[in-house]
Amino acid sequence: MTDLNRLTIAGARDGLRKGDFTSAELTEACLDAIEQAGALNAYCHKTPEKAREMAAAADSRIAAGDAPAMCGIPLGIKDLFCTRDVPSQAASRILEGFLPPYESTVTQNLWDAGAVMLGKLSMDEFAMGSSNESACYGPVVNPWKVDDRQLTPGGSSGGSAAAVAADLCLAATGTDTGGSIRQPAAFTGTVGLKPTYGRVSRWGVIAFASSLDQAGPMTKTVRDAAIMLGAMASVDPKDSTSAERPIPDYEAALTGDIRGRRIGIPREYRMDGMSDEIDALWNKAAEMLRDAGAEVVDVSLPHTKYALPAYYVIAPAEASSNLARYDGVRYGHRARLEAGDGVVEMYERSRAEGFGPEVQRRVMIGTYVLSAGFYDAYYNRARKVRALIKRDFDQVFADGIDAILTPATPSAAFGLGEMSGKDPVEMYLNDVFTVTVNLAGLPGISVPVGLDRQGLPLGMQLIGRPWDEGNLLNLAQSLESAAGFTAKPSRWW
Template sequence: MSELSKLTLAEARDALRKGETTSLALTEACLSEIEGAARLNAFVHVTPELALDQARAADARIAAGDAPAMCGMPLGIKDLFCTRGVPSQAASHILNGFRPEYESTVTQKLWDAGAVMLGKLNMDEFAMGSSNETSTYGNAVNPWKVDDRDLTPGGSSGGSAAAVAADLCLAATGTDTGGSIRQPAAFTGIVGIKPTYGRVSRWGIVAFASSLDQAGPMTRTVRDAAIMLGAMAGHDPKDSTSADIPVPDFEAMLTGDIRGKTIGIPREYRMDGMPAEIEALWTRGAEMLRDAGAKIVDISLPHTKYALPAYYVIAPAEASSNLARYDGVRYGHRARLAEGDGIVQMYEKTRAEGFGKEVQRRVMIGTYVLSAGFYDAYYNRARKVRALIKRDFDEVFAQGVDAILTPATPSAAFGLGEMQDADPVEMYLNDVFTVTVNLAGLPGIAVPAGLDAQGLPLGLQLIGRPWEEGDLLNTAQVLEDAAGFVSRPAKWW
C-alpha cells in the first residue's frame, strides 16, 4: 500500500486488521515524511527508536487479536504534554533540557491503547499565541501555500495542525484554551475538537489557564476525531477537574442522521468587517445542515461582545499564577548571576531570559488584574461576565437547540510576520469566535468546509451541549460529508 502516511486513522485501523500493512510500515513512512519536512518546523523532537519499538509491540498486539482502535497509529504529541524521558518544553526557553520522569494521563492512555509516538510538535510558547510565532523553536509553517509567503498554521497547536495537514503523522494531540485546537485546524484544512471541560484529563499537561485548558485530537476526518477522542477521554483521579462520566463509543454515534435536530445561528457572531467569503461559507453551512433535515433557527447570545475582554483578563490571571513556578530553582533554565546577586535577582534574570515577549506580556497583565487594588475591578468582574456568557448558552440549549453553527476564524491563514508589529489586540481578535466555548466549558469542533478565493482552507465551527460530544461529532460528520472538502496542500517543502 503506497503513501501510508496519508491514511486516515479509520483506514489505517482497517488495513492493519486485514493484514494489508503493519504499524512498523506506517511508522517508517511517517518518519520518512518527517525527515523531508524540516522546512515546516512542525516536529521539534523526533523519537524514532521509541516509535519503532512501540510499532513492533503494536504489531504483536494486533497479531494476538488484542487491538483497540488506536493500536499501531503513529501520532505527533504537542510539546505541552509531558512525555517520560522525552524533552517537554512547552516551546519555552525556560524549560530547556526538561525531561519529565512521568507521563501525562492523555499520552499514557494513548500508549496503553497501542498508539505510537513519533515525537513532539511545535507550538506557541506555553500555548500563548494564535500564529505559532512565539515558540523557542522558531515558527511552524503552514503546508498550504498560495504565493511566496510562508503562512501561519495558527496557534497555539500550530505544529500539530501542520503535521497532520502535511501527512507527517496520522493524527496529533492539541490543547485548546481559547481556540488553540479549532483555529489551527481551520487554517490547515483539518478537523479539531475541543471536548467539554473535564472530559479529558489535564494531568501532566503544562498549565496555561487551568479553568479553560482542555486537550483534544487533531485529525483528518470527523470519524478519526471520534476514534481518537474515545482513547483520550475518561475520568482521572489525579485531576480534580476531571469528570467521572462514562465515555461513550463516539464512533458508533456517527449515524449521519440529524433529522429533527435544531441548529442555532447566533446573530452576535455577525461581526462588522467579516469577510464576504466567511459570511457566504457560514450561510452555505446552514443550508447543508437544513438539507440534511435539521431545523435552522436564529438565536441570541447577548454577552458575546464581552467574551474577548473577559477571556483576556481571566486567562492571563491564571497564567500569572501557573507560571510563578518557573523560577530557575528546580528545573529548566537558570540565568548566570553577577557577583553579589541574591535570590531575587536570580528569579528576575531567569524569568526575563526564559520567557518570551508574549508570555511576559500575559504574566504582567495577569499579575496586574490580580493585584490588590484591581482584583474587583478586573478579575472579579470578568468572572461575573463569564457566568453570564455560560448562562446565554444554557438558555439557548434549554430552548431545544442541539448545536450552534458559527465561523471558526475571522479569516484564512495569514502570512508569518504580518501581524508582528501590529497591536497585540489585533492578534487576539483571531479568537473572537472560539473563546466563548472555553469560557462556558462547552465542546466545540472545527470542520474544513471550503476554500477562499486564494485557495486557502476555511472552517466552520459547531458548538455542542455539555458532555454531548457524540451528538456534536455526528452533526459535524453530516457537515463534513455535505461540504465534501478533499483539498490537500501541494507538496513544496
C-alpha cells in the same frame, strides 16, 4: 503500498486488521515524511527509535487479536504534554532540558491503546499565541501555500495542525484554551475537536490557564476525531476537574442521521470586519445542515461582545499564577549570576531569559489584574461576565437547540510576520469566535468546508451541549459529508 502516511486513522485501522501492511511500515512512512518536511518545522523533538519499538509492540498486539482501535496508529504529540524521558518544554527556553519522569494521562491512555509516538510537535510558547510564532524553536510553517509568502498554521497547536495537514502523522494531540485546537484546524483544512471541560484529563499537561485548558484530537476526518477522543478521554483521579462520567462509544454515535436536530445561528457572531467569504460560507453551511434534515433557527447570545475582554483578563491571571513556579529555584532555567546578585536578581534574570515576549506580556497583565486594588475592577468583573456568557448558552440549549453553528475564524491563514509589530489586540481578535466555548466549558469542533478565493481552507465551528460530544460529532460528520472537502496542500516543502 505507498503513501501510507496519507491514510486516516479509520483507514489505517482497517488495513492493519486485514494485514495489508504493518504498523512498522506505517510508522516508517511517517518517519520518512517527517525527514523530508524540515521546511515546515513542525516537529521539535523526534523519537524515531521509540516509534519503531512501539510499532513492533503494536504489531504483536494486532497479531494476537488484542487490538483497540488506536493500536498501531502513529501520532504526533504537542510539546505541552509531558512524555516520560522525552523532552517536554512547552516551546519555552525556561524548560529547556526538562525530561519528565512520568507520562501525562492523555498520552498514557494513547500508549495503553497501542498508539505510536513519532515525536513532539512545536507550538506557541506555553500555548500563548494564535500564529505559532512565539516558540523557542522558531515558527511553524503552514503546508498550504498560494503565493510567495509563508503562512501561519495558527496557534497554539500549530505544529499539530501542520503535521496532520502535511501527512507527517495520522493524527495529533492538541490543547485548546481559547481556540488553540479549532483555529489551527481551520487554517490547515483539518478537523479539531475541543471536548467539554473535564472530559479529558489535564494531568501531566503543562498548565496555561487551568479553568480553560482542555486537550483534544486533531485529525484528518470527523470519524478519526471520534475514534481518537474515545482513546484520550478517561475519568482520572489525578485530575480534580476530571468528570466522573462514562466515556461513550463516539464512533458508534456517527449515524449520519441529523433529522429533527435544531441548529442555532447566533446573530451576535455576525461581526464588523468579518470577510464576505466567511459570511457566505456560514450561510452555505447552514443550508447544508438544513438539507440534511436539521432545523436552522436564529438564536441570541447577548454577552458575546464581552467574551474576548473577559478571556484576556481571566487567562493571563491564571497564567501568571501557574507560571510563578518557573523561577530558577524550584523549576526551570536559572540565569548566571554576577558578584553581588541576590535572589531577586536571580528571579528577574532567569525569568527574563527564559520567557519570550508574549509570555512576559501575559504574565504582566495577569499579575496586574490580580493585584490589590485591581482585583475587583478586572478579575472579579471578568468572572461575572464569564458566568453570564455561560448562562446565555444554557438558555439557548434549554430552548431545545442541539448545537450552534458559527465561523471558526474571522479569516483564512495570514502570513508569518504580518501581525508582528502591530497592536497585540489585532492578533487576539483571531480568537473572537472560539473563546466563548472555553469560558462556558462547552465542546466545539472545527470542520473544513471550503476554500477562499485564494485557495486557502476555511473552517466552520459547531458548538455542542455539555457532555454531548457524540451528537456534536454526528452533526459535524454530516456537515463534513455535505461539504465534500477533499483539498490537500500541494507539496512544496
